[in-house]
Amino acid sequence: xxxxxxxxxxxxxxxxxxxxxxxxxxxxxxxxxxxxxxxxxxxxxxxxxxxxxxxxxxxxxxxxxxxxxxxxxxxxxxxxxxxxxxxxxxxxxxxxxxxxxxxxxxxxxxxxxxxxxxxxxxxxxxxxxxxxxxxx
Amino acid sequence: xxxxxxxxxxxxxxxxxxxxxxxxxxxxxxxxxxxxxxxxxxxxxxxxxxxxxxxxxxxxxxxxxxxxxxxxxxxxxxxxxxxxxxxxxxxxxxxxxxxxxxxxxxxxxxxxxxxxxxxxxxxxxxxxxxx
Numbered sequence: 567x568x569x570x571x572x573x574x575x576x577x578x579x580x581x582x583x584x585x586x587x588x589x590x591x592x593x594x595x596x597x598x599x600x601x602x603x604x605x606x607x608x609x610x611x612x613x614x615x616x617x618x619x620x621x622x623x624x625x626x627x628x629x630x631x632x633x634x635x636x637x638x639x640x641x642x643x644x645x646x647x648x649x650x651x652x653x654x655x656x657x658x659x660x661x662x663x664x665x666x667x668x669x670x671x672x673x674x675x676x677x678x679x680x681x682x683x684x685x686x687x688x689x690x691x692x693x694x695x696x697x698x699x700x701x702x
Numbered sequence: 703x704x705x706x707x708x709x710x711x712x713x714x715x716x717x718x719x720x721x722x723x724x725x726x727x728x729x730x731x732x733x734x735x736x737x738x739x740x741x742x743x744x745x746x747x748x749x750x751x752x753x754x755x756x757x758x759x760x761x762x763x764x765x766x767x768x769x770x771x772x773x774x775x776x777x778x779x780x781x782x783x784x785x786x787x788x789x790x791x792x793x794x795x796x797x798x799x800x801x802x803x804x805x806x807x808x809x810x811x812x813x814x815x816x817x818x819x820x821x822x823x824x825x826x827x828x829x830x831x832x833x
Binding site: 600603604606607608611614615618619621622624625628629632648651652655658659661662665693696697700701 | 733736737739740743744747748751752755756758759760762763766775779782783785786787789790793818821822824825826828829832
């Protein structure tokens, strides 16, 4: 009777850890698009509902919501909200660019990624510069 | 490819059995709402939110009474909820594996989007038209 074959190292199916997201920016930017999208839809819409709802319910409710947003924690949440929204918006434009058949190369992925991050930074700075000037 | 018996083609038998057949529509709807949300999203942040910083409810009511503002706000919330519902549906279909759980999650997602969008539209109309 032949002896059984020696055990052999089988290839492992890909797992999130093998992609080394901390070293390669493209997959990190990709999964962030999904995460920011879900955050905007599940949490971001709640702010819009609270804002519009409070305004529709009357001066008292609206003043309460305005007061909450004006606290330091409110500012922090709003800041995160703008970054997340501008990320999804700018990276969405990047996706639409790919959908049109443009920049679908390794170099294109890299360069559009940098352009997109610059757009996020620019839009966030612009929004907060204008916004803080408005309330000052 | 011919398998089994009967006169129907493999394609004819497969039609309607697998995916709902709405993938192309889902895809185009997601892109269409995405394109709409680029200007609408920028308008929402810079026009609606930043433009109304520190405003009281009376000022918001006056602002929403402008037909253009009310129209843009309704377009924004409807596009946003539609786009979000389409996007989260794909995420749920990717990560929720049980058939029953997946169907319930996708259904709840659609209900959330419909209810959220309707509530926002009613709020806008209340502000714009309510005395």
